[in-house]
Amino acid sequence: MNLLIKGGRVIDPSQNIDGQLDIVVENGQVKEIGKGLAAPAGAEVIDAAGCYVTPGLIDMHVHLRDPGLEYKEDIVSGTRAAAAGGFTSVACMPNTKPVNDNKAITTYIAAKAKADGLVNVFPIGAITQGSKGESLAEMGELKEAGCVAVSDDGRPVANAELMRRALEYAKGMGILVIAHAEDLQLVGEGVMNEGLTSTELGLKGIPRVAEDAATARDVYLAEYTNAPLHIAHVSTRGSLRIIRNAKARGVRVTCETAPHYFTLTDDAIAGYNTNAKMNPPLRTADDVAAVKEALQDGTVDAIATDHAPHHLDEKDVEFNVALNGIIGLETSLPLSLKLVDEKVFTLNGLIEKMSLNPAKILGIERGTLKPGTVADITVIDPAAEWSVEAGTLASKSKNSPWLGEKMKGCARYTIVGGKIAYKRG
Numbered sequence: 001m002n003l004l005i006k007g008g009r010v011i012d013p014s015q016n017i018d019g020q021l022d023i024v025v026e027n028g029q030v031k032e033i034g035k036g037l038a039a040p041a042g043a044e045v046i047d048a049a050g051c052y053v054t055p056g057l058i059d060m061h062v063h064l065r066d067p068g069l070e071y072k073e074d075i076v077s078g079t080r081a082a083a084a085g086g087f088t089s090v091a092c093m094p095n096t097k098p099v100n101d102n103k104a105i106t107t108y109i110a111a112k113a114k115a116d117g118l119v120n121v122f123p124i125g126a127i128t129q130g131s132k133g134e135s136l137a138e139m140g141e142l143k144e145a146g147c148v149a150v151s152d153d154g155r156p157v158a159n160a161e162l163m164r165r166a167l168e169y170a171k172g173m174g175i176l177v178i179a180h181a182e183d184l185q186l187v188g189e190g191v192m193n194e195g196l197t198s199t200e201l202g203l204k205g206i207p208r209v210a211e212d213a214a215t216a217r218d219v220y221l222a223e224y225t226n227a228p229l230h231i232a233h234v235s236t237r238g239s240l241r242i243i244r245n246a247k248a249r250g251v252r253v254t255c256e257t258a259p260h261y262f263t264l265t266d267d268a269i270a271g272y273n274t275n276a277k278m279n280p281p282l283r284t285a286d287d288v289a290a291v292k293e294a295l296q297d298g299t300v301d302a303i304a305t306d307h308a309p310h311h312l313d314e315k316d317v318e319f320n321v322a323l324n325g326i327i328g329l330e331t332s333l334p335l336s337l338k339l340v341d342e343k344v345f346t347l348n349g350l351i352e353k354m355s356l357n358p359a360k361i362l363g364i365e366r367g368t369l370k371p372g373t374v375a376d377i378t379v380i381d382p383a384a385e386w387s388v389e390a391g392t393l394a395s396k397s398k399n400s401p402w403l404g405e406k407m408k409g410c411a412r413y414t415i416v417g418g419k420i421a422y423k424r425g
Contacts, residue, residue, distance in 0.1 A: 001025075001028075001044065001418055001419050001420070002025060002026050002027070002040045002042055002044070002418075003023075003024070003025040003043055003044050003045075003046060003049050003375075003415070003418065004022060004023070004024055004025075004037065004038075004039035004040070004043050004044075004045045004046070005022065005023040005025070005046045005053055005377065005379065006022050006037075006045055006048060006049075006231050007020065007022065007047060007049040007123055008020070008021070008023075008048025008049065008050075008051045008052065008053035008379060009052050009053065010023065010033060010053045010369070011052055011053070011054050011056075011347050011348055011351050011369060012033075012054065012055055012351070012369040012370075013348050013349075013351055013352045013355075013356045014055070014306060014367060014368035014369070014370060015358050015369065015370060017033065017369070018347070018348055020035075021033055021034060021035060021053075022034060022035065022036065022037040023037075023369065023377070024037050024039075024040060024043075025043075025130075025375040025401075025415070025418045026043075026055075026384055026418075027373050027376070028370050028374065028375055028418035028419070029371075029372060029373060029374060029392030029418065029419045030369050030370065030372065030373055030377075032114055032371055032373050033369060033371065034137075034321065035291035043069075044400055044420075045118070046379065046390065046413060048296055048379050048412075049382055050381070050383065051377070051379050051381050051382070051412055052347065052380040052382060053350065053377060053378075053380075054351045054355060054369075054377070054378050054381050055067055055355045055356065055366070055367050055369050055376065055377065056085065056087070056088025056233070056355065056366060056367075056369050056376030056378050056381060056414070056415070057085075057086045057087045057089075057180070057333070057354045057355050057378050057411075057415065058087075058088070058089045058090070058091075058354065058355050058358040058359055058362075058364075058367060059082065059085075059087045059089070059090045059091070059139060059304055059305050059307065059329065059332070059339070059358070059364055060090075060091045060256065060302060060304050060358040060361065060362055061091065061093065061153070061178075061233065061256060061258075061304035061305065061306050061307075062078065062082070062090045062091065062093065062304075062305060062306075062307040062329065063092065063093050063095065063233055063257035063306075063308045063309065063325070064078040064079075064088070064092040064093050064109075064121070065078070065096065065110075065309060065421060066078070066096065066109070066112065067096050067097065067098070067105065067108060068096050068098060068312070069096065069097050071311055071395050072309045072310055072311055072314075072396060073309040073395060073396050073397060074115065074124070074396070075109070075112045075113050075116060075117050075121065075160075076116050076118075077394065077395060077396045078090070078092075078130075078309075078329070078395070079113065079116075079117040079118040079119045079121065080118055080394040080395075080422075081307070081327070081329040081330055081393070081394040081395040082118070082119045082281025082329050083118040083119050083394075083411075083414045083416070083421040083422035084265070084329070084330050084394045084411065084414075084422055085296060085329040085330045085331070085332055085333055085411060086333045086378040086380060086410070086411030086414055086422075087119060087332075087378075087414070088119050088120060088376035088377070088378065088414060088415070088416045088421070089097060089119060089120040089121075089122060089249060089359075089364065089366050089376065090119060090120070090121055090122070090307075090329075091121075091122040091123070091124050091148060091149065091358075091362060092109065092122055092123055092124060092133065093124050093151060093153045093154070093199075094125050094126040094150075094151065094152075094153070095153060095154045095155075096109075096315060098130075099126050099130050099131050099144070100123060100124070100125050100126060100142075100147075101125060101126035101128070101129050101130060101131070101137040101138075102137070102138065102142070103138075103141045103142065103144070103145040104140065106123045106125060106142055106145035106147055107145050107146070109121065109123045110123060110145070110146045111146060111213065113214060118374055118416065118421045119414070119416050120366070120376070120416065120417075121419060122146075122147075122148045122205055122362060122364060123145075123146055123147050123148070124147055124148065124149045124151050124153075124178065125137060125139070125142030125143075125145075125147035125149075125150045125151075126142075126150060126151070127139075127150045127151060127152045127153055127157055127163075127166050127177065128152055128157060128162065128166075131152040131154070131155050133152065133155065133156075133157050133158050133162065134159075134162075135160065136165060136166055136169065137150065139166075139169055139170055139173050139175055140173050142175070143173055143174070143175045146307075147175065147276070148175075148176070148362045148363060148364060149175060149176040149177070149178050149230070150166070150170060150175060150176070150177055150178070150215065151178035151180065151232065151361060152180060153175070153178065153180045153232055154213055154279075155180060156179070156181065156182045156183070156184065157178050157180075158184060158219065160217060162217065163179075163217075163221055164221050164224070164225060167221055167222060167225045167227035167229065168225050168227060170227060170228075171226070171227035171228070174260050174363075176229075176361065176362065176363070177227070177228070177229055177230070178230045178231075178232050179214075179215075179218045179229060179230065179231050179232065180232055180233075180311060181211055181214035181215040181218055181231055181232070181234075181239065182210055182211060182214050182279070182280070182340070183209075183210045183211075183213045183214045183342055184210075186206075186207055186209060186210035186213065187206050187210045188204070188206075189204050190204045190205050190206030190207075190210075190281075191203050191204055191206070191277070191281075191319060191320050192204075192205060192206065192266060192269055192277065192281045192282070192319075193198070193205060193206060193208070193266040193282060193283050193284065194207045194279040194291065195284060196205055196285075197266045197267055197269060197270070198266070199271075201269065201272065201319075203269075203319060203320070204320075204367060206280075206281055207312075208236040208237075208283065209238065210288070211234075211235060211236050211238070211280055212236055212238035212239050212242065215231055215234070215238075215239040215242050215243065216242050218231065218250060218365070219231075219242055219243065219246045219253055222246075222247065222251055222252060222253055223249070223251045226252065227252065228252040228253075228254075229251075229252065229253050229254075230253070230254045230255065230256070231243060231253065231254070231255040231256070232255075232256060232304075232306070233254065233256065233257065233258050233261070233304070233306050234237055234261070234291070234294075234300065235254045235261045235280040235281075235282075235283050235287060236259065236280070236283060236287050236290070236418045237286060237287050237290035239255075240290050240291065240293075240294040240299055240300070241296075242253075243255050243299055244294065244297070244299040247299065252356075254301040254302070254361050255299070255301060255302075256300065256302040256303065256304040256358075257291050257294070257295070257300050257302075257303060257304075258303070258304055258305055258332075259303065259305065259307045259328060259331065259332050259335035259336055260278065260282060260326065260328070260401070261280075261282070261283070261287070261288065261291050262288055262291045262292050262295065262335075262339065263288075263290055263335050263338075264276065264282050264284045264288075265282055265283065265284055265285050265287075265403060266281065266284065268282055268401055269282065269319075272318075272319040272378060273401065274315045274316070274317070274319055274399075275295070275315060275326060275399050275400060276321065276326070276401045277315075277322050277323075277324055278306070278324050278325050278326055279324035279325070280310070280311055288333055290343075292344050294346060295339065295344055295353065296344050300318070300353070301353065301357045301361060302353050302354070302357045302358045302361060302411060303332070303336055303350075303353045303354050304358070305326055305327075305329055305332045306325070306326075306327045306328060307328045307395075308324070308325025308326060308327065308328075308399075309327050309395055309396060309397030309399065310323045310325055310397055310399050312397075312398070312399075315399050325399065326399050326400055326401055327395045327397055327398070327399055327400050328400075329395065330388075330394065330395065330406065331334070331388060331395055331400060331402050332354075333354075333380065333409060333410060333411060334407040334408055334409040334410060335402075335407075336350060336353075336354060337350070337380075337382060337408070337409040341354075347355070348377050355367045355378075356368065356378070357365060373417040374417055375399070375415060375417060376415065376416055376417065377413075377414075377415040378411055378413070378415070379411065379412045379413035379414075379415070380409065380410070380411055380412065381409065381410055381411075381412040381424070382408070382409045383408070383409070384408070384409060384410045384412070384424070385406060385407070385408050386406070386407050386410060387404065387405070387406055387407070388400060388401060388402045388403055388404065388405050388407060389404070410424060411424065412424045
């Protein structure tokens with residue numbers, strides 16, 4: 001398919017481009033960017049007036065639940081939700097059933113995504129066998145099969161010696177370690193952030209230091225081994241301070257946060273709302289402010305969704321036993337666009353954190369509109385207003401804290417490899 005994307009505001013941080021331009025796509029690649037370009041023979045013309053045209057958005061932290069937990073989500077429904085949210089690429093965590101800790105599971109995910117997925121799927125393998133934290137998985141085999149990183153996300157690697165070895169082996173093999181920073185001893189039986197709201201609701205709290213202490217340990221291990229480390233879903237002021245200071249020392253650490261950590265506080269749990277239960281938990285207004293500060297000053301490198309679908313039966317239960325996690329692929333873009341309105345950063349900065357930086361961190365050849373590169377493109381309508389309704393969400397699961405709320409901004413077109421994967425309406 002050939003395309004001419006005409007008259008949009010093209011924003012590409014990789015080339016310092018921000019202006020009203022046209023883009024020609026031929027044979028799945030970006031052919032040319034400029035003013036007044038002619039459509040190639042047989043091309044479909046997309047009128048992007050009033051829209052932003054950006055490198056395809058990349059979500060480096062999703063849970064597709066496939067294989068084994070397809071009643072929550074699968075590669076087809078998950079990539080459909082991704083495309084609807086403007087994402088052309090997603091990286092899927094290994095806490096499937098069985099855990100993606102070997103070549104066979106990785107190969108299955110890659111093959112199914114290639115055959116049935118609407119967007120690019122980059123598997124992430126487990127750090128330890130079965131994500132049990134007892135012995136290392138075969139990282140070389142995982143990388144060879146197509147994994148772009150390793151993580152035991154959902155579980156921390158509690159054994160510091162094992163985490164050290166993981167960083168050393170991963171460094172030698174050229175694969176990234178993504179840490180789930182959480183001290184389970186400090187978490188105990190906690191189910192939400194420890195504070196005034198947990199006290200009012202009579203729920204056991206999780207102290208912020210559970211994340212801070214684990215972040216500090218992993219940062220020091222990365223510094224000692226001189227290995228690259230990525231910290232997932234950062235949510236506290238303390239963790240951000242540790243990461244900021246580590247970067248200033250030259251430690252090879254990057255991190256991400258998620259829209260719920262710069263949008264919601266633990267007040268969202270009022271009424272025992274299980275759709276606001278996640279891990280790490282929602283924090284305080286001070287932590288939300290700290291996340292925004294860290295996004296602004298570059299401490300936070302990327303915005304990811306931590307898209308974690310769960311069946312209604314796993315959420316429509318008592319708060320203490322409800323599973324952690326919310327869906328986020330279809331709400332991430334409008335929630336993140338609010339940061340531009342709030343002047344946390346520019347549109348250029350937003351696209352860095354939602355496309356260019358995730359590509360760099362994962363080492364994938366995406367996140368750019370340079371001529372000759374794969375034509376993964378998102379056309380964003382910043383003025384479109386819509387409502388988050390369970391019946392219209394593409395994800396199989398509907399566990400969103402924003403159900404019924406109005407959103408502004410969405411993907412009008414999601415183009416993957418030069419083909420239209422999603423067209424609004």
